[in-house]
Amino acid sequence: MKKMQDTASPGHFVCRRMLILKTFLVILLWSTCLVSGYRGHAQERTTVTVNMTDVTLNEVITELKKQTKYDFFYNSELVKSKGRVSVRARNLDLREVLEQVLTPVGLEYAIQQDLITIRERRVQQEVAKIEMITVSGKVTDKDGNPVVGATVVIHGTTQGVATDVDGKYSLMTRPDDVLTISFIGYKTEVVPVKENKHLNVILSPASEDLEEVTVVAFGQQKKESVVSAITTVRPMDLKSSNSDLTSSFAGKIAGMVGWQTGGLPAALTEDEMNTKFYIRGITSFQTGANVDPLILLDGVESSKLDLARIAPEDIETFSVMKDASATAIYGSRGANGVILITTKKGKTGKVTINYDGTVSFSKIHSMTDWMNSGELIDWNRQANVNAGAYTGKYGNAPDPDIDGDAYFGGVSQYPYLRPVFNAAFQFNADGTPVLRDATQYEKEVLGYADRVPVYNSANIPTTPWTDYVTRTSLTHNHQISLSAGTEKSKLYMSLAYLDQESPMKDQDYKRYTVNMNGEIQATEFLKVGMGINASHSIKNYGIVSNFSNTTAKDSYGLATSLMPYAPAFDENGKILSPDDGPSRHNVLLNIDEALNETRYYGFMLSSFAELDFGKIWTPLEGVKWRTNFGTQYRNSREGSYYGDKFTNPLGYASTEPNVAYNNHNQKLAWTLENMIFYNKTFNKIHTVGLTLMQSAEYYRTEGLDARAYESKFPTALWYSIGDSNKAKLGAGSSFNEQQRASYMARLNYNLMDRYLLTVTGRWDGASMLAAGNKWDFFPSAALAWKMNEENFMKNIGWLNSLKLRVGYGVTGNASINSYQTAGSMVSQWANKPFGQGGITTNTTGAKASVLPNRNLGWEKTASTNFGVDFGFLNNRITGSVEYYIANTSDLLLNRSIPLMTGYTQILTNVGKTQNKGLEITLSTTNIQTEDFTWKTDFTFSTNRSKIVELADGKVDDPTNGWFIGKPMDEIWTYKYDRLWQDTPEDRRMLAIYKAKGNGITMFPGMAKLVDQEFIEVPEGTEGSKTVTLEDGSKVTYMDNGFGKFDKDDYHFQGSFTPKWEGGFTTTFIYKNWQLNAFFYGRFGNMYYGLMQTYGRRVENDTWSPENTDAKFPQPRAGGESFTDYKEYMNYTKGNMVAVRNIALSYTFPEKWLGKIGANSCQIYGQVLNPFIWGGDLVKAGINPDDTTGWGAEGGRSNGTYKYIGGQTNNTVLTRSFVIGLRLGF
16 A cells, blocks of 8 residues: 555656745745844944943953953053043943043054954054064964964954965064954954064864853853753764664763664654653652653753754754752752753854755664574474474474474465475475485484485575565755854754655655744843744654554564565465465565554744843843743644555554544643843852742643544545444544643852852642642752862862862652542443332443542652762863762552542552662873874763652562562562473472472473472471372472462562663874764663574574583473473573764865865764674674563563563664765855
8 A cells, every 4th residue: 555645746746845945045045134134233332331430441341341242352561551540421332431431541442343452542653653564374273274264354453364275374564463363163363463473373163162161051151160960962972863863862971871662763752762761760650650851942841752853963052950959940840850952043253054964874684593494494393302292204303294284384274385395395296205214313313213204494495574674774864054143133044854764664754844043132231032943744654553562563573473484475476465374464465555654743932032131220230031931832643544455463453454543632832931130249259140030831732533444445544534434433532731830049159269059949839739739849059169279279280170069959740640639530330220210221420440639749859969070181081970869759659548438549649769870971082193183981870779668668569569679670570590401300300390289390401490499308397398209209398488489489680770881982083084983881781582582583502411501491392281481581681882883074174165165064974883792682682772572561460570572673783874964154
């Protein structure tokens, strides 16, 4: 079944692309004109208010600098020599004030862009006498490369030149002139001539300033002034060819745990996301509780899906706030940490246009060595032989009369299997098998008869099912952006297009994104800004929608479930479509008979207005008002249709042929914040910052879905739900509404730029909680000491920075659904006969299913954080160390209540947990010469969680698998010990297990569990048990639980959460070449899946009498009934190290680009997921980085997880090769 959109003509496709191109050109021209118009206001009037008497000229300049955006360049000794001055001005133009102050003392000034130069005033005769000199030199970047086209100007004039292709310049100047050297993307340098005839200048990238600035709540701080646990990541470090930005988090951010959960090209729901992540552990017990960090995109609360969709090229800053002192300002929203993202804004200066594009090629690499047809058939036959259950006429040799139905899928029932079967054996004209003489080894060791059929399993054809559903996929990702600005206005806009094919043929994803950010200095005291982000995406999921963990996740999973001997085509080369048998669910037939498409439309608006009261009235200097308003609207439509020929390999009624599904969801959310800021410095050593905030939030989601059966018009797909069997039509709807309100105060104090203090108090209210418990107060405080600023440490030459931090805070989490405090009603079993007399007709009713609890309140986490930031050897070694302890109380748990109430449990705030961990970040510059640099970056984090109290205090809850002192996801079940051996000791123990009263039958080569200790005692011993063995002998042993397996034999085996994880990036730079590689490691976590592919993968290390030290059990099927415990071998360590990417880039020299008018150009190549190493899991062909299929089938049974393991993607590794180009004008 082809997609509807595929029927569009090529002409329609071209017209659509041309329309997109025309639209972009119109927007680009409009933006350029707009920015050009802004430039006309660059010299608008700047007014100041100054009232100063008998002060130094330096004090006046300092005041003017505070009230304007100008920097001042002057000779301090010259200014000091002019004595004291007085000035009075109210809303007077800056130029007039400068004339009023400087002229009487014989000074003059010059203004150029944002720099004011002050120097001695010269009379005309003196100017004529000054001898002109020629100054020449070279302008380079910090790596020594010439900067072509840099502007070298005599400050205060229009006289200047541009550097040539070698970065050289020559200019006539006076000895007392000042030169300004500037170039887009670099910091402007100001250099006095001072009679120097040769001046070389090194320009530093403007981005270096960003590395010293950390984005914090509602603003920025210098990195050295931050007192909380905040990690800043360079946006381009998160860039990959994957459409999901979050796939790059693991190992890049200390304290953030992330793991892969699938290989889909993109996610349209959070359950479908390829990556799960959280910050510093999970604390809530509630299923469905919010454990996700708060994500703020330009101040607007966003989802993990929004984060996954954003283009790294649009990100200006990316910060992760981890401790309570950093997140407290966001109240309950930040209880699980905060990810703070700001997108790019326009830059002052020349209009720049940048292009960033990649083309990626991806292919699925199977880590599992799957058996071919012959190997699988031989394995299954040998399993019967091992059990003594093979009854062929030729001993244990293959017998075609048995094998055809037993191991070839039923040859007698399904004629299409006959050619496969005939390839293995040779037959005479009468249909009897051709026989040969068996070898001595075959007869003595393998148990063959003297004469056996001629058989060769290597001749059996193998159907490459996974090849039929996979491809080398091609992905295009293109973005073009424009940045421009003046002193009064800035604009940034970008258009992006992603066309991603999945390596699975039936999956693809397209996304269109528009991003615009602008701000205007409307007046001297008022600044306003607005950002808009709009996106539209179309995703084709393929055969399988995201069903539960009990089925394959996609067409690849369905392909691996098909038998390799089942043919895909008949003898004439046509796709096989039988009604039954191993080829019934031919994936080639189904891949065109199913369509699961989701269309997504998203719109996000962020806006602000900022009022500087100090520019209106001088006594209010330092007081600002800011209002932020952000809103988000999302709409998605999921549609699925299964065609008439779909064989329904999933087995659900919802995936039967001619079933259509249409699901609409929409979300509206907005946030309003009003803030007052006050910042002031007293006596040059006391700096105080005060923030007051009021905020309100609103969330609303609603959905409507319908599923139609026996649809009449296949071509209508899901657009004609009504044309179906209305008796079977199923419909549903959903609605959710939440509101939050908050008041916050934050005080920052800085003493001598050495001692730092932050105190925050927040009053939060949430509509989800019960009346009387909706509001609560959450405080936090943090201290920092910049030890390197102390006099006793200033003479330590190798020490650049050393800062100690400590913070404490309490955050709240409203971990319940919107209406959970009111209980719930159900209609099931509530329809009863009602009325007088012999009433037999049921009356529709409802009954309460969950007891309301009007006292449900906040879950609270009190956390303490200790940190050290350091920089050594001219900051060639920098990093931080964090240690934290987080205690969570009032966790929501179900508590038992008396049955007389009509209920068994009630949800109550009673539980407690603890998280603690260590995080280390280290960056080093190992080698740095003129042409070569080697840098490395390390991250390391560990987290330990434990349950402190449950519903009944410090008492375990085995039913739910929760134990005091253990993590919430601790595995508690039977423990695999070893394989049973064919020794007298093991034979006797197996006989005891099999004896009457125990009844557990096992054989050598099978899995042995850890049992209670076997203590043999004389018969009649108190507390003993006597059993009779098959040979009539008796054995007496202590009845301590040995010989049976129940909950007393459960063991703690570990947690699925890694004990520690880390990342390592190494970067080599040689001239314009850069090579880097990123390694990620995860250790100490358990994984369920070691036996997942046992019986389908090639496994040579299985037990046999000749291989008793084998890792895996002997295959066994049929024969005497037995109890098999090999499923408990699934639990094993998930240790792994993976090379995430290797990248090589080349940046073209600027002197080459000047000829084409370009400012920058870089080409690069990248290999993603080239290697992975690990323990037993990786050796068995399982990818421990992918947790697809994790989860309990049916939850827990008496505390035991019934895991089903991975389904698809944890047997593969998707490898990609990326080619990219970055070009700037």
